[in-house]
Amino acid sequence: MPRESFITGLDIGSTNIRVAVGQVQGENQPIHIVGAAEHEAHGISKGAITSIEDAVSAISATLETVERMTGIPTEHAFVGIGGTHIASMESHGVVAVSRPNGEIREDDVERVVEAAQAVATPPNYEILHVIPRTFTVDNQHGIRDPVGMTGMRLEVEAQIIQGLSGHIKNTTKAVFRTGLSIDDLVLGSLAAAESALTKRQKELGVALVAIGGATTSVVVFEEGDVLHVKVLPIGAGHITNDIAIGLRTSIELAEQVKLQAAAAVPADVGKREEINLSDFEGGEQAMISRKHLAEIVEARLEEMFRMVDKELQAIDRSGLLPAGIVLTGGGAKLNGMVEVAKKIFRLPAAVGVPQGIVSAIDKINDPTFTTALGLVQWGAGLDQRSGIIGKITNFSSVTAVTSKVKQWFKNMLR
Ligand SMILES: Nc1ncnc2c1ncn2[C@@H]1O[C@H](COP(=O)(O)OP(=O)(O)OP(=O)(O)O)[C@@H](O)[C@H]1O
Ligand SMILES: [Mg+2]
Numbered sequence: 199m200p201r202e203s204f205i206t207g208l209d210i211g212s213t214n215i216r217v218a219v220g221q222v223q224g225e226n227q228p229i230h231i232v233g234a235a236e237h238e239a240h241g242i243s244k245g246a247i248t249s250i251e252d253a254v255s256a257i258s259a260t261l262e263t264v265e266r267m268t269g270i271p272t273e274h275a276f277v278g279i280g281g282t283h284i285a286s287m288e289s290h291g292v293v294a295v296s297r298p299n300g301e302i303r304e305d306d307v308e309r310v311v312e313a314a315q316a317v318a319t320p321p322n323y324e325i326l327h328v329i330p331r332t333f334t335v336d337n338q339h340g341i342r343d344p345v346g347m348t349g350m351r352l353e354v355e356a357q358i359i360q361g362l363s364g365h366i367k368n369t370t371k372a373v374f375r376t377g378l379s380i381d382d383l384v385l386g387s388l389a390a391a392e393s394a395l396t397k398r399q400k401e402l403g404v405a406l407v408a409i410g411g412a413t414t415s416v417v418v419f420e421e422g423d424v425l426h427v428k429v430l431p432i433g434a435g436h437i438t439n440d441i442a443i444g445l446r447t448s449i450e451l452a453e454q455v456k457l458q459a460a461a462a463v464p465a466d467v468g469k470r471e472e473i474n475l476s477d478f479e480g481g482e483q484a485m486i487s488r489k490h491l492a493e494i495v496e497a498r499l500e501e502m503f504r505m506v507d508k509e510l511q512a513i514d515r516s517g518l519l520p521a522g523i524v525l526t527g528g529g530a531k532l533n534g535m536v537e538v539a540k541k542i543f544r545l546p547a548a549v550g551v552p553q554g555i556v557s558a559i560d561k562i563n564d565p566t567f568t569t570a571l572g573l574v575q576w577g578a579g580l581d582q583r584s585g586i587i588g589k590i591t592n593f594s595s596v597t598a599v600t601s602k603v604k605q606w607f608k609n610m611l612r
Pocket of ligand 2: 386527
């Protein structure tokens with residue numbers, strides 16, 4: 199099997215680094231995941247690198263594990279990027295149609311997409327993705343594919359996703375130092391959406407809420423398009439901190455208590471249910487009410503979900519997404535999460551697990567692996583994906599971006 203047929207996804211999280219290696223089996227076939235590994239993260243805080251050296255050794259350790267598993271060296275990867283510096287904005291581009299007869303060609307579309315990028319980027323930001331949504335030809339709005347139409351003036355509405363150049367460079371530097379080259383940089387939550395959401399959910403309207411250790415990422419889809427993207431500076435680690443404060447324990451003990459005994463709905467916990475802290479590593483003899491524990495968790499979770507709902511309010515979708523909320527990331531595994539989400543968002547909610555893959559590796563059927571697997575799926579779908587164009591000047595030259603635009607159009611025309 200040629201090495202090129204393997205696709206690697208690298209998810210650099212605040213608490214965990216995860217890698218997945220997959221193989222495309224054929225068109226419309228699930229991707230075969232042949233390797234997956236995770237390792238505790240170091241040198242990363244809120245999705246941004248704080249120590250390149252520490253991050254490099256954590257990433258290298260994860261890669262070594264997966265290489266042992268697959269027996270093949272990992273040479274390049276699709277790398278997920280996150281962090282609260284990520285910003286998304288609407289942008290608008292306008293150009294005059296170049297041909298005298300007014301027929302719109304692919305190069306006009308490329309120019310208008312480029313025009314949309316030019317207006318939006320502050321100097322210290324770099325564009326990660328440009329997502330053209332609809333086009334306007336003269337005064338006709340809502341066109342999905344203007345190629346072949348006739349007009350004088352071509353406009354585009356696009357969603358631009360960008361991140362701070364410094365943060366992006368630190369991430370790429372850390373990855374390069376491990377000896378890996380980068381196929382593309384992809385916003386982690388967009389990659390997670392590849393694996394955790396169905397096409398139908400994206401059409402109907404859905405919000406992916408990825409709860410990591412230090413950040414919570416939100417991506418809203420409607421009519422198949424990305425409507426909004428946000429990375430919030432609050433994650434499941436905050437629940438651990440609250441437990442540590444509430445129970446007056448160390449963070450390490452609080453984390454164990456959270457993983458093994460916490461639930462998010464106090465009403466589901468019996469009044470007399472108790473846990474003994476001495477049952478946990480490093481814990482001293484003390485009886486704790488599980489109901490009290492659930493109250494601590496619930497309070498923080500409600501606050502987190504209200505912050506996410508504010509994002510939905512900002513785009514007028516609060517309580518209005520037919521396919522509801524899909525929770526993913528490590529934080530989504532907490533008992534009772536779905537019930538709290540249903541209550542706060544007033545929408546259907548479920549935990550999203552990876553889809554469109556086959557594998558003998560059990561541990562990847564888990565919400566923590568959606569980003570790493572989604573990156574593999576992103577890589578595999580690069581030729582087929584409609585609408586999303588990666589754009590980091592360091593990796594994809596202008597011609598590469600252009601060819602992606604072209605490919606995107608070919609697929610729209612199919
Ligand atoms: N079974 C579980 N129950 C409750 N919480 C859990 C469970 N498993 C993991 N978590 C929590 O999930 C968090 C880690 O999630 P994840 O690994 O997705 O984060 P990350 O990708 O490293 O971080 P980020 O995306 O914020 O950079 C931790 O706070 C951990 O306590
Ligand atoms: Mg994450």
